[in-house]
Amino acid sequence: MEIQKNILLSEYTTIGLGGPAAYFIDFTDTENVKEIIEYVNENKMNFIVFSGGSNIIFPDRGFDGLVLKINNKGVKTHDDGNYFYAEVNAGENWDEFVRYIIESGYSGIECLSGIPGSAGATPVQNVGAYGQEVKDTIMNVTALDRRTLEEITFDNNECGFGYRTSRFKERDKDKYIIVKVLFRFEKNKQPEIKYSELQKVIDSQDNYYSLTSIKEKIKSIRDNVLKLREKKSMLINPDDTNSRSCGSFFTNPVLNESEYDRFKVLIKDLNVPVYKTGDEYKLSAAWLVENSGFVKGFKKGGVGISSKHSLALININGTTDELLAFSSEIEETVEKKFGIKLKKEPVVVSENS
Numbered sequence: 230m231e232i233q234k235n236i237l238l239s240e241y242t243t244i245g246l247g248g249p250a251a252y253f254i255d256f257t258d259t260e261n262v263k264e265i266i267e268y269v270n271e272n273k274m275n276f277i278v279f280s281g282g283s284n285i286i287f288p289d290r291g292f293d294g295l296v297l298k299i300n301n302k303g304v305k306t307h308d309d310g311n312y313f314y315a316e317v318n319a320g321e322n323w324d325e326f327v328r329y330i331i332e333s334g335y336s337g338i339e340c341l342s343g344i345p346g347s348a349g350a351t352p353v354q355n356v357g358a359y360g361q362e363v364k365d366t367i368m369n370v371t372a373l374d375r376r377t378l379e380e381i382t383f384d385n386n387e388c389g390f391g392y393r394t395s396r397f398k399e400r401d402k403d404k405y406i407i408v409k410v411l412f413r414f415e416k417n418k419q420p421e422i423k424y425s426e427l428q429k430v431i432d433s434q435d436n437y438y439s440l441t442s443i444k445e446k447i448k449s450i451r452d453n454v455l456k457l458r459e460k461k462s463m464l465i466n467p468d469d470t471n472s473r474s475c476g477s478f479f480t481n482p483v484l485n486e487s488e489y490d491r492f493k494v495l496i497k498d499l500n501v502p503v504y505k506t507g508d509e510y511k512l513s514a515a516w517l518v519e520n521s522g523f524v525k526g527f528k529k530g531g532v533g534i535s536s537k538h539s540l541a542l543i544n545i546n547g548t549t550d551e552l553l554a555f556s557s558e559i560e561e562t563v564e565k566k567f568g569i570k571l572k573k574e575p576v577v578v579s580e581n582s
């Protein structure tokens with residue numbers, strides 16, 4: 230295990246931002262992690278964990294402590310006749326894992342194709358797209374308590390999953406290091422398409438409904454999801470500045486009945502897209518941002534909004550300070566105009582977390 234010094238974090242993030250880490254370890258072996266944490270705790274060092282760098286924003290001044298890049302690979306599988314189980318090590322590339330599950334013929338994560346980052350980070354914000362979320366196939370998550378070094382396995386219902394969140398992102402933020410995740414796939418389960426944009430694309434092609442095997446169908450879904458993502462620059466492409474982002478920068482606000490009543494008064498007769506689920510109202514963050522004057526392609530210094538996706542804040546040749554100032558400007562304008570507080574989706578790291 231090599232401890233590197235003065236490593237530029239911008240090279241490890243999809244948005245290309247972040248100054249140097251005082252110490253940096255590319256961690257590939259679970260055996261060593263306890264040793265590292267013991268050292269960090271004894272020396273009272275600042276310490277942060279990341280993996281694929283696709284949902285994290287490091288400060289321009291870097292991080293005065295140890296940055297641990299989770300990079301432990303490997304997938305173990307077994308089958309009990311009814312279900313196929315895949316235990317994936319946290320550092321495994323998420324999209325490669327999705328492709329592997331599709332090739333194995335199991336439905337459940339095909340709509341999550343093309344999402345950058347690691348498998349171990351997916352429970353952190355209950356990664357979701359095109360009608361699927363990882364919470365629907367995760368059986369449990371195994372993590373190390375950073376303080377006690379105890380290894381704990383959290384069953385699905387103990388993970389506190391919600392819309393783009395979990396206990397690992399909220400109440401237990403920075404408490405655990407996720408080392409592996411166990412996914413469970415029901416055998417012979419037909420794929421379900423729950424997202425209208427994806428449904429429309431599938432319907433416009435006559436071949437999907439003539440496919441007979443589950444594997445062919447989920448492959449087709451993957452291909453269509455990847456095409457949709459490509460059009461929005463939601464696939465990482467080093468030649469496409471629009472993809473120098475953290476994906477969506479804001480989550481869709483969720484309002485209760487009385488908050489929604491207040492919001493309706495403010496918007497008067499504007500036609501805002503609203504998705505009602507149970508007694509909650511999910512608003513489109515993209516609509517709020519655009520209707521506050523921040524349209525696709527908007528630039529502010531070295532940062533801006535993708536010309537393909539109004540929720541993707543991008544780094545053209547800017548800094549974290551510029552990005553966060555721009556984000557605050559959007560948040561303040563939206564709040565003034567619509568009374569809604571936007572919530573950032575990526576994790577913003579302070580210099581000495």
Ligand SMILES: Cc1cc2nc3c(=O)[nH]c(=O)nc-3n(C[C@H](O)[C@H](O)[C@H](O)COP(=O)(O)OP(=O)(O)OC[C@H]3O[C@@H](n4cnc5c(N)ncnc54)[C@H](O)[C@@H]3O)c2cc1C
Binds near residue numbers: 462475576
């Ligand atoms: C182009 C683009 C498109 C995207 N599309 C989507 C999308 O459709 N849906 C969606 O949900 N997200 C999307 N994202 C966001 C991102 O890809 C996911 O959140 C992804 O799961 C982050 O994985 P990562 O390994 O890069 O995490 P990192 O960015 O490295 O870390 C993110 C957070 O997770 C924590 N973390 C990471 N690994 C561990 C671990 N092993 N143990 C404990 N904590 C850990 C970090 O401390 C940090 O707080 C997109 C991002 C980009 C750039």
